[in-house]
Amino acid sequence: MTTLTDTVKAPPKPRGGIAQSISDSLVLTQRNLIRMSRIPEMVIFGLIQPVMFVLLFSFVFGGSMSVGGNTDPVVYRNFLMAGIFAQTVTFATAGAGAGIADDMHKGLVDRFRSLPMARGAVLTGRTLADLVQTALTLVVLAAVGLMVGWRIHNGFPKALAAFGLLLLLGYAFSWIGALIGLSVRTPEAATSGGLIWLFPVTFVSNAFVDPSQMADWIRPIAEWNPFSATVQACRELFGNPGVVQSDAWPMQHPVWASILWSVLIVAVFRTLSVRKYRSASV
Secondary structure, eight states: OOOHHHHSOOOOOOOOHHHHHHHHHHHHHHHHHHHHHTOHHHHHHHHHHHHHHHHHIIIIIGGGOOBTTBOOHHHHHHHHHHHHHHHHHHHHHHHHHHHHHHHHHHTHHHHHHTSSOOTTHHHHHHHHHHHHHHHHHHHHHHHHHHHTTOOOOSOHHHHHHHHHHHHHHHHHHHHHHHHHHHHSSSHHHHHHHHHHTHHHHHHSSSSSSOGGGSOTTTHHHHHTOHHHHHHHHHHHHHTOSOOOOOSSHHHHSHHHHHHHHHHHHHHHHHHHHHHHHHHHTO
């Protein structure tokens, strides 16, 4: 005779914490990538904006900008591209925040909470999916840069290292976007909140202007900006003009400074985001 205990199987034992977190994060990354592929206009618009920045800065401002006293537009385009690359990966922060806020707004977070999954996997899955989209954007942007005259002068391996630093910076900033997305009530507010702080971060830097041309009080801010460290590192690795000569440690050791800044940002804001996620979804 079959009994209830014979027909009802015991639930599987949960996996280890790290293994489960990685597995759940990858599943949710796949979910977000599938979602992005079903909304192609979101990807297309994300590609159009940085391309427009390259064309506008190259052909509208390029002829009036000086790099080390050189006013050749081609020199400025080579100077410009590292800044545009860095700006592109950081502006993806707004999309990360809006996506998480949208999931919160629609109640998807409550559904995820009912599943036996790692708490931080929802956020990690979103940030990793945004990282994949950012990598695609960088590929397109690099092609556009080559068409307007940008060139790599220090070899392919160093160029790959530069793109790795850019993706690391973008991933770090996406955790700031995640915290913003968890802290607001609507996706629209997350988009606005994700862009407001990015403008001073990207423009008070060495991305578009040599900090030596800035006011004395603002130059140290630009030189210690995490964004500036990555831009400086990329220019060194690409072999592009405009590498700033400065006594500031991040400008003298930009590769290490870029890595340290990005790791620190991930450590701080991932911790804050996961804590906020737990309290917001209770």
